[in-house]
Amino acid sequence: MNWRVVSACAVGTSHSAIGQGCQDSCWATVETREGRPPVLALFVADGAGSAPHGGEGAELAIQAAAAFMQGALAQPEFGLSDSFAVDCVMAVRDCLYTKAAQSGLKARDFATTFLGLVSTGQSTLLMQVGDGAIVVDIGNGLEVPIAPMGGEYANSTHFVTDEDAISTLMTKAFSSPVLRAAAFTDGIQRLALQLATNTVHEPFFTPFFKVLSAATADQEDEIQEALARFLNSDAVNERTDDDKTLALAILLAQ
Numbered sequence: 001m002n003w004r005v006v007s008a009c010a011v012g013t014s015h016s017a018i019g020q021g022c023q024d025s026c027w028a029t030v031e032t033r034e035g036r037p038p039v040l041a042l043f044v045a046d047g048a049g050s051a052p053h054g055g056e057g058a059e060l061a062i063q064a065a066a067a068f069m070q071g072a073l074a075q076p077e078f079g080l081s082d083s084f085a086v087d088c089v090m091a092v093r094d095c096l097y098t099k100a101a102q103s104g105l106k107a108r109d110f111a112t113t114f115l116g117l118v119s120t121g122q123s124t125l126l127m128q129v130g131d132g133a134i135v136v137d138i139g140n141g142l143e144v145p146i147a148p149m150g151g152e153y154a155n156s157t158h159f160v161t162d163e164d165a166i167s168t169l170m171t172k173a174f175s176s177p178v179l180r181a182a183a184f185t186d187g188i189q190r191l192a193l194q195l196a197t198n199t200v201h202e203p204f205f206t207p208f209f210k211v212l213s214a215a216t217a218d219q220e221d222e223i224q225e226a227l228a229r230f231l232n233s234d235a236v237n238e239r240t241d242d243d244k245t246l247a248l249a250i251l252l253a254q
Contacts, residue, residue, distance in 0.1 A: 001121055001177065003030050003040045004212050006223045007247035010231035012187060014241035023047035023055035024185050025062040028247040031073050037121035040178065041069050042247045046132060046185040048111035048159055053103075057096055057110030061160060064095035065116060080118055080125035085171045088116060088127060089160060096161050111159040113185070119178040119249075126172040129165050131157040132245075133193060135200050137180040142200040145172040148189055157186070180209050181249045187242035188231075212250045 007028035011021060026044040033039070045061040047054025068091040072078045092114055093107075100107045113130025126134050131148045149158050149170065158168045182205060184192060192204050208227075215223055230236065231244045 002032075002038050002252050003119075003249045004215060004217075004220070004252055005030055005040070005042070005247070005249045006212065006220065006227055007042070007245070008224060008228040008231055009243065009245040010228060010236075012240065012242040012244065013237050015243060021055060022243045023049065023058055024187070024243040024245040025055075025058040026183075026245045026247050027062045027066050028183075028249065029066075030249075031069070033073060039069075039073060040117070040119040040181070040249055041066075042117040042134075042181060042183040042249060044115050044132060044183045044185055044245050044247055045160075046113045046130065046187070046243065046245070048113075051109055051111040053105070053110045054112055056099075057112040057161065060095050060099055060110065061092045061112050061114050064092045065114070067091070069118070080120065080123045080173060082171050082173075084118075085116075085125060085127035085169060086166060089114065089129060089166060089169055092160050093165060107161040108159070111161045113157060114160040115183050117178065117181055117183055119181070121177055122175070124174040124176065124178045128170045129158055129160045129162075129168055131186040131189070132184055133189060135182040135184075135192065135205065136174075136178050138174045138176055138178060142180065142202060142205060144193060144198050144200060146170045147198045148186065148193070148195070177251060178249070179251045180205075182208075183247045185243065185245040187240050187244035188236070188246060191236065191239055208248050209250055212248060213252075
């Protein structure tokens with residue numbers, strides 16, 4: 001078994017208008033290990049616009065999560081459980097708090113959301129702190145197991161740097177591999193979800209998964225470029241002025 005993955009980030013028009021770069025970051029990969037089934041990992045992060053180093057925080061969060069996964073993959077075996085999610089988020093927090101201390105700043109200066117999906121041949125684990133969402137198909141069609149997480153006030157959310165991040169962390173585990181998956185930041189929530197019912201807007205995803213299922217390995221770079229163009233298109237920018245990140249994966253037919 002194996003997955004095909006693609007991901008891209010695009011700066012929002014509200015940020016580019018003031019000369020600000022994209023404050024999202026992502027990592028989407030399939031790790032293969034000799035003699036063992038491959039492992040899918042999708043991580044996305046959205047740096048807080050109110051944080052002076054939110055974009056750097058998002059990038060550091062993804063780097064820390066990727067490093068945590070490399071450590072897990074180096075072990076003879078690992079289980080996907082709540083404790084795995086907590087350990088991953090703690091690794092992200094440690095990275096951000098260390099960076100803040102080294103820079104003479106506060107952790108909230110690097111505030112960012114953090115969402116992750118890890119899937120093996122036997123199980124799938126979702127983890128989330130903050131808004132954005134993870135959409136999965138475990139065999140019953142596309143669903144949103146964890147609702148986008150709003151904060152105490154309108155247009156606010158939770159961040160992995162918050163003191164209560166571990167208690168805020170939401171997880172969902174499945175005892176099977178993911179067939180289709182998407183992880184994205186809140187910049188495209190209104191396009192990808194029916195927020196009133198917390199359901200998937202399937203027409204948004206259908207073309208992506210159709211292309212991924214039919215693509216060859218040689219076409220992955222082309223698909224990546226097409227996804228980046230889509231996220232930066234007028235059609236998308238007319239619906240949202242925020243940064244946009246989308247990571248997609250589909251389990252290939254045997």
